[in-house]
Amino acid sequence: MATQSISSQDAVDVDAIRQIVSKNFSTSVEHLKNLARIPSVAWDSFDPIHVRRSAEAVAELAKELGFDDVRIATAPKSDGAEGSPAVLARKPAAPGKPTILLYAHHDVQPPGDRELWDSEPFEPEQRGDRLYGRGAADDKAGVMAHWSAIRALEESTPDHGLGITLFIEGEEEAGSPSFRNFLETHREDLAADVIVVADSANWSVGTPSLTTSLRGMLGAEFEIRALDHAVHSGMFGGPILDAPILAARLVASLHDADGNVAVAGLEQRDTATVEYDEEQFRSDSSVVDGYRLAGSGKITDRLWNRPAISLIGLDVVSVANSANALIPQVRGKLSVRLAPGQDPVAAGEALRTHIEDLDLRGAEVRFTVTEAGSAYLQDAEHDAAARLMNESLQDAWGTDPVNTGIGGSIPFIADLKELYPSAHILITGVEDPDSRAHSANESLHLPEFEKAITAEALLLARLAAGGLGASSPE
Template identity: 50%
Template sequence: MVTLSETVRAQQPSVLADLARLVAIPSVSADPARADQVQATAAAVVQLLTDLGCPDVRQVQAGGGHPAVIARFPAPAGQPTVCLYAHHDVQPEGDPSLWSSDPFEATVRGDRLFGRGTADDKGGLAVHLAALRAFDGRPPVGVTLFLEGEEEVGSPTLAQLLAENREQLAADVFVIADSANWEVGTPAFTTSLRGLADCVVELRTLDHAVHSGSYGGVVPDALTTLCRLLATLHDEQGNVAVAGLATSTPPDLDYPEDRLRAESGLLDGVQQIGTGTVVERLWCKPAIAVIALDATPVDRASNTLAPVARAKISLRVAPGDDARAATEKLILHLHDHVPYGAQLEVTPGDSGEPSTIDFAGPYAEVARQAFATAWGVPPVFLGQGGSIPMVADFGRAFPAATILVTAVGDPDTRAHGADESLHLGDFAAACVAETLLLQGIADLHRS
């Protein structure tokens, strides 16, 4: 008798072929010129699910946002419903010359599949398809697929989508396939996520540019003044110096320094910043980075004191904190530390809440066993320094549900960067794990 695991692995070529077709659609939600491509990906997903025999599949939108897809496979009598989440939009490809192959052409090199979205998160979508195909479109539990189209721009209409489609999306278990595994060959469940907030800082010192020789040494220029302000965001060791930001308790997990250096690409001789363990700094403490700067380009520089300079600041908010309150504390710090009495304007941007996910209960135990069986090793429970704000949205909308944050990526995936890739062995294991999870939940209720 053919086992579920054998069925899933036998179907890998067709699933990967469909993933390649999805990767070929440049569904970059941040680019208005590619809105039609986000629409095209949604339509392609609808067709895949229709071909699978889904009796109820449709596109939905809210507030003028990009289209999402909701597909519902009804629950057999007495069985619960599992909602499988992924997103079909992707990050911009950036400079194509930095890629080893066309970013929108899925390319196998060695044991990895390269291309934008192979892991983040069309790979997660493909895992869901693989699990459903293993049951020939008739899963043993109720399954709802929720495939979002604007996660990469912060899910601005997600809360409205959840509110408008609450009955259709309600489930006993949510599987969010959009995180990262511990390493190749070792699966992980994410149990904490930092939140995200950003702001734009504009600093003025003059009402017009002036000659640096005539006034330098007396009149402060805006760019140097802004640099001094930005330097106050960290102490001498690189810890965030904004008062009042929360931290959380780190898990008992070792992240060796040599591994961090290799995975991040930290150059020889460059030191880490901050104090505490690597895990604590990456997952449990706030982090601040200046991610953009508006000033005169070097190739257009002149001996001039700039009257205005701008920067964008990104704040990662620790689990247990509140993103809006953390933003207010950042803004207060900036105003309290502005040098030389310069004029300062701070404009808050997007924000997303951090999350702590309780891995407990019978469904979580079924998931643990399913993933251990599929990979052959027990799963690791970890945090993520990055943000998935919709996890908090799901938690607020469905507080009684079990939320499982799973992954297809690994530390070599390079999500959001050039040469994004998916480890093919881990992808197959993820497909098997989710299939076993659905069957395990069904078996739990039969027993």
């Protein structure tokens, strides 16, 4: 494995690589269109033949790049059923050279309501600078960014010696049900020094970014029992606060008056260097006019670097079925997002302590953590691969890249981190804020796509040239 010091000299010819990417760009776009014509939705309710066809098309493209080990592989889901086909293509590293794993996914979201699209979802159409179609961005453009970058490396430096593993998943939009088993089954084949996950977005058209943090998450349920059975609200109301009223007190205690999370032990780290325009955020989120946003600090910090708690389910009597009775029992579910760096087990305990310490008049309170996912945090300044990536983004765009976070989680990043603790993970992307992945009129900004390919090709060339530092014997 390579060590982590960065090499001082850069032996990479940036202009030559840029020109190769540019010369091949129309081919990249043609291949992208062909992939985007395949309705490869991996959801159970869709015909799996299309995901299979899409895997075959990706495997053909991999063969074109000269990979001799190209496989379409599956692994069982936790219920034993077979997962969707992934493509695995490998080129072993020359002695002393690092191996890089390039991840993207070839399955797509369902198209949704056809009426909302301005062109056929599965017939990619170019209008202006953008290519419209389901998967044109998420994530068939990620697949083609890898393909095009490898091709540029092969052309510019045929004797690069870099080990390359192309891993194109086929069920990301279906929740990656067999991903963990796939990693474990193919653990040796997937081992790498650097992992590039091309499934995120750039900050804006013109500003590239590297995603360096993901929030963690917790699912938790609470149950409050105040009475054995319902009783008449006129006969018994007064000395007794019923279970829904106590639940309201519990829920209200989770935030302070300004809407900041008020659970001791839930961490925050305000490190965002970019700001989400408030008007834009209001329109993207659809808050009603007059709604005052909760919490303090930058919106980006509130989204990426601070905890968030939402009440996502509440089992209580419906209004239609309501009677004049005190309700004995209530159950609720919380969705909690955690600041990068926070341990989800510690966060679950902090929330438990908070709830157990509340004065709910001695009612019986049960609290259960049902789900926990680790956050992800990269030190981009000190991670050798992140520095090479930032340098490559800078060269491709001619602009300083920004480091961004994601408020949601990418559960498989935690799996990769766990199975390959020493690998450098780079979360890159081809999307921009107008890409509308998962919505109607999904699209890719083509000039940005070309820059994303150039950046990745530069990264590969820099890794091949020893950018991670002097290699040490295994």
